[in-house]
Amino acid sequence: MKGISLNMEIREQVKDFIVNKILIGASDVTLDPDESFLQRGILNSTGILELVGFLEEHFKLTCKDEDITPENLDSLNAVSAYVQRKLSPQ
Amino acid sequence: MELTETNLKLDPEVEKSRICTFIRDRVVRTLKKTGAVVAVSGGIDSSTTAALCVQALGADHVLGLMLPERDSDPDSLTYGKLLIEHLGIAYETVNIAPILEAMGCYRYRNEAIGELFPHYTADYKFKIVLTPQGPRHGPRLNFYSVVIESPSGVQEKKRLPFRNYLLLVAATNMKQRIRKSVEYFHADRLNYAVAGTPNYLEYDQGFFVKIGDGAADLKPIAHLYKTQVYEMARFLDLPKALLDRKPTTDTYSLQQSQEEFYFQLPLRTLDLVMYGMDEGFDTAAISRATGIPPEELEWHMNDIRQKRATTTPLHLPPLTLIPASRTHHRGAQ
Numbered sequence: 001m002k003g004i005s006l007n008m009e010i011r012e013q014v015k016d017f018i019v020n021k022i023l024i025g026a027s028d029v030t031l032d033p034d035e036s037f038l039q040r041g042i043l044n045s046t047g048i049l050e051l052v053g054f055l056e057e058h059f060k061l062t063c064k065d066e067d068i069t070p071e072n073l074d075s076l077n078a079v080s081a082y083v084q085r086k087l088s089p090q
Numbered sequence: 091m092e093l094t095e096t097n098l099k100l101d102p103e104v105e106k107s108r109i110c111t112f113i114r115d116r117v118v119r120t121l122k123k124t125g126a127v128v129a130v131s132g133g134i135d136s137s138t139t140a141a142l143c144v145q146a147l148g149a150d151h152v153l154g155l156m157l158p159e160r161d162s163d164p165d166s167l168t169y170g171k172l173l174i175e176h177l178g179i180a181y182e183t184v185n186i187a188p189i190l191e192a193m194g195c196y197r198y199r200n201e202a203i204g205e206l207f208p209h210y211t212a213d214y215k216f217k218i219v220l221t222p223q224g225p226r227h228g229p230r231l232n233f234y235s236v237v238i239e240s241p242s243g244v245q246e247k248k249r250l251p252f253r254n255y256l257l258l259v260a261a262t263n264m265k266q267r268i269r270k271s272v273e274y275f276h277a278d279r280l281n282y283a284v285a286g287t288p289n290y291l292e293y294d295q296g297f298f299v300k301i302g303d304g305a306a307d308l309k310p311i312a313h314l315y316k317t318q319v320y321e322m323a324r325f326l327d328l329p330k331a332l333l334d335r336k337p338t339t340d341t342y343s344l345q346q347s348q349e350e351f352y353f354q355l356p357l358r359t360l361d362l363v364m365y366g367m368d369e370g371f372d373t374a375a376i377s378r379a380t381g382i383p384p385e386e387l388e389w390h391m392n393d394i395r396q397k398r399a400t401t402t403p404l405h406l407p408p409l410t411l412i413p414a415s416r417t418h419h420r421g422a423q
Binding site (some may be wrong): 049052 | 221231232233249250251252255256396399
């Protein structure tokens with residue numbers, strides 16, 4: 001239960017970053033948690049790089065080069081699962 | 091029909107004639123100019139463009155410009171001069187390094203790299219390489235890494251974080267924009283047009299700087315695949331040394347191929363993949379033609395589509411709210 005709520009919290013923070021920073025507060029955009037940022041045209045490769053910068057700074061984690069894949073970064077759910085994995089003790 | 095390299099073959103005589111008619115017609119009738127300025131890098135694209143302008147307008151109506159800066163390969167000047175002498179055209183050489191220095195190009199560049207490598211100094215060389223991540227068969231994301239090389243030849247590589255990436259790109263783009271400013275100075279003083287030199291791969295995939303090398307009055311070879319540019323260059327009898335030179339970005343101090351900077355595939359292969367996609371061949375046919383397994387090919391095709399989409403804004407004119415009804419008189423003449 002704790003894991004699920006942490007996941008949702010991360011997802012909201014990422015969503016907040018995308019809506020307010022990338023989309024400059026666009027109120028008319030709905031983000032399906034599983035929808036591809038790239039295919040939807042919300043992020044391009046530069047946007048992904050900005051997202052990585054946000055994750056590293058905001059969640060105090062280090063994204064390795066090999067982590068920068070669509071599986072980890074190309075939807076709200078993918079990002080929150082990735083961040084949760086990075087934050088959980090090994 | 092099977093896809094092969096033969097599909098890319100030109101009838102060079104017919105194509106040369108078509109391009110020359112285009113250049114003459116656009117320069118004289120549409121643009122009302124009396125010649126063309128071509129920035130000559132010593133590469134195959136600018137050499138072919140300059141040669142076609144000479145064929146279309148005459149050598150007395152073409153100015154070649156060589157625009158080196160601190161990171162330019164000295165060979166570029168040698169090859170540029172070779173072409174200029176071969177064509178018998180007037181030329182100017184403008185070293186743009188002092189302008190770039192005054193604008194902070196090198197300082198901003200060093201700042202962007204120095205944050206990642208504190209020991210980086212001006213005597214290091216560097217380049218930027220596109221670094222695709224993930225398996226060759228799976229979905230991947232592209233990002234750029236910077237590679238530095240110490241004076242003793244030791245290389246180090248790191249991913250460029252967002253802010254450093256933007257700063258480094260912005261600093262580097264100054265080079266193309268200053269070059270274009272110099273080109274337009276000479277075009278204005280001579281009442282000439284500026285001929286841009288991209289081939290189709292560069293044009294389509296957005297491999298140019300907006301208001302930099304992307305700016306021009308006409309782009310005579312923007313429809314030619316890279317192999318077709320070589321075919322045209324051979325037909326125009328350009329010096330062999332120019333034909334044999336390996337394509338380079340000539341933007342960074344370390345030697346860098348266009349493949350590692352941007353395109354991900356050897357240019358001959360990319361020609362075939364893009365031609366296949368453009369002409370509606372299916373993946374199986376493109377796979378047979380290139381020898382790339384279908385799953386890996388899918389990734390390359392997605393990469394091509396993604397670059398096309400990502401760079402669409404580079405092609406756009408300034409966006410306005412002026413209704414089309416008020417601008418129809420500015421359509422192609």
